[in-house]
Amino acid sequence: MPISGLVVTFGSSVSEYVDTIEAIRAIPEIDLGDAAGSKLAIVVDSESNCRDHEIWNTLLHLPGVIDLAIALVAFDEDEETNQHDAIRN
């Protein structure tokens, strides 16, 4: 159940991308944070790594988004990893 602090970078000022901001707001796992210039802080709190990966890809393909940077990631007992068979043995 990963939690990540991300910085979304737009091609120009965040205020020019109202539709994209609304699309991000509509993703239930995302909390919006501060915006300044072309950057927007968000937190993603998802139920699985798979969902986290989906959200990441969704964000990257939204109109106006040119970069996605990671500021912090928190993780815990990872059930998916624990279920993952050992590579060897």
Place this chain on the structure above:
Amino acid sequence: MDSKRRSFLKSAAMTAAGSMVASGTSLPVVHADQGVANLPDGEGLTWNKAPCRFCGTGCHVQVGVEDGRVVAIAGDKAADVNKGLLCVKGYHVGGILYGKDRLTKPLLRKEGKLTEIEWDEAIEIVATRIFNSPETFAFYGSGQWTIPEGYAAQKFMKGGLGNNHIDPNARLCMASAVTGFLATYGVDEPAGCYQDLDECDVLIMWGNNPAEMHPVLFSRVTDRRSRGETVRIIDIGTRRTRTTDAANDYLEMKPHGDVAISLGIMHLLIANDNYDKSFVKNHCNFRGAEAVTPTLQGEQISEDEFRKRIAKYTPEHVEELSGLPAEKIRMLADLFGNHEIRITSLWCMGMNQHTMGTAINSLVHGVHLLSGHFGRPGDAPTSLTGQPSACGTVREVGTLAHALPGGRVVANPEHRQQCEEFWNLRNGSINAVPGYHTVKMFEQFTKPTAAGGDITTMLVQVTNPGQTLPNLNALFNDKQGLEDKFLIVSDVYPTATTALADLILPAAMWVEKNGMFGNSERRTQQWFKMVDPPGAARDDCWMTIAIAHKLFEMGYKGMQDKNGEFIFAVKDKDGKVIPVWEFEHYYDTNVDQHLFEEYRQFTTMKHKNLAPYEEYVKARGLRWPVVEQEDGSWRETRFRFSAFDDPFVTAGQEFEFYHSSSNDGRAQIWFHDYQPPPEVPDDEYPMWLCTGRVLEHWHTGTMTRRLDPLNRAMPTAYVEMHLEDARVANIRQGETVRIESRRGVCELPVWIDGRGRPPRGTVFVPFFDETKLINNCTLDAHDPFSKQPDYKKCAVRVVKQGTVKVSS
């Protein structure tokens, strides 16, 4: 995760992201300890700094620990290298500790089956093998050894055993960079630093792909563009990559074409009379290889002789050799001939894993020296490393078969004597004959003893040669007739190497132990142990000291110094020996600090001065030489050999190469003739094979493949192939094919025009996947000076399951 803690971590995540937004850029410039200050501690959650465990960039992370477990990772805003940013591997780094199959007990192979044993028995087994035949023991290490680990291994072998058969996996990744620096400047490692990336007008990548391999560094450049700055990015390569996507110019060359291109640039600089005559006259010599027995020293040649030799490398001739159009070679030469701009060259494995590795490294340095694009911020020839301490441990501590700490070599009697004095050893303790380099070491280990294979016991720490050696079938895989040989492997997870081990030692990793790394820009970094290793896993450095002490107990003279004391004796402030060879006492003191302070006395001899350990505790790394100031503070150096920053340049000089191999303060501009690759495609094996890495996995994937998000993103190795080559052979996207070379085979799914896009006649395979060992196919031919193998070019055929072969 309970809701209170979850809420707290979300708050910390928002704080970290928000502070990066507030700073106004994605690479905010911050100072002091802001990185810690705005990451709130929660109930039981503490943060501490550490360099990332993965590549040679040397990003710092903040590690969040709760209840003895790493629970969060944040980019460290106080770190100059990454300024709060991390790549996809870096932000998952905490998870590498918690793979399901961590090794937690020593395992001894008995009648083919691995059986748990106790540490005492394991140490005794190793020590007895060494005691009985010290000269046939070899120690194979790593650029992931911490500095104290490497130093302990070095002292154990060369001081304690008088045995120089110690070499690191870094032989496979940056040995040619070392010989290139030595041949050019008389001393190893880059003169510049990452600031060059912030200030260059033109960035030339010579066969490397930093967008995937050093993404945080590459983002420093692309981030400048997003701020409106102009940086021209030129990608010289043999296939299109993610770096190409960001480049202004993609210059595709044939394998080995880089040698011809660099010669072509120098030819034009001279022909156009726009080289930097003042810089060359005042600071450079010309040099060529000796006719009979070439050495790294070479012989001085006149400028006229240099002009004569390079005259044939006209743009048209270089086009024939390299495949790069003549007008592009002229474009590069015009850039270097322009003194109003600043040019940084970057390279990594493309130039190093090369049978002309020393030559191409020297030639690119030569292009910068001849053109005067050197020694100002943004004007630099800079190699990158792939491992976190290839520089700090391998190159500086000198864990290579010919080297001693501090840039000394075993072949020099003065250097041996000096080292023996520092180590308080009897005269003559250190062997004068260099040991086996990596390829030779494994040849001797896998050759039957009766046939002259004179390495019988090998200890491998912190690396995975069963996956990374070239030509694995010859150098690793076959154990027939080798029943008397004994392979000991210390690692954190089962690997392709532990699969053939006779004894496996479970190791602690990263923040489960104290450590120090040295990154690609001469930055020495320190961290403290934060969590306990699982089960009976223990520090590699402890293992070395425990084996040494067992030998000491057995009466092995080499483990005693001149006074009869144990060579790794650590004493408390009252002079009482602390039994650090017993693991329960290993952390009674800071062994790292003791070893580092002993090592530090070596570092002044090549002007690679290091500060006291405590200075590194306070800093996010310091770039050597680090020199004490009159006020007692310690000052790092960003630009070596340049008077404006390097404290060792003689007053009144603008530049000084104070370790010049010609003893006159000058750097060497080398001439090397182009030579063809050792194996080229032919009718039988018509395709080039290039191997390398991917963004999601680090090297052999032993850590990153245990991380579900990364493994899901890149679950399997593949072969990249050009659409037309696939179409001709009737190969479809995703179909499994056999890659065959004269040395072995590997089966892989095909990725047509995928992330990397090779040209027709070339395939690319990453080496991270231990279920698909592409090094069964690669070539063990190596550079004559660096002994580094060429993983970037050999001849293969692609065989559709059945019988069809692909022709280029």
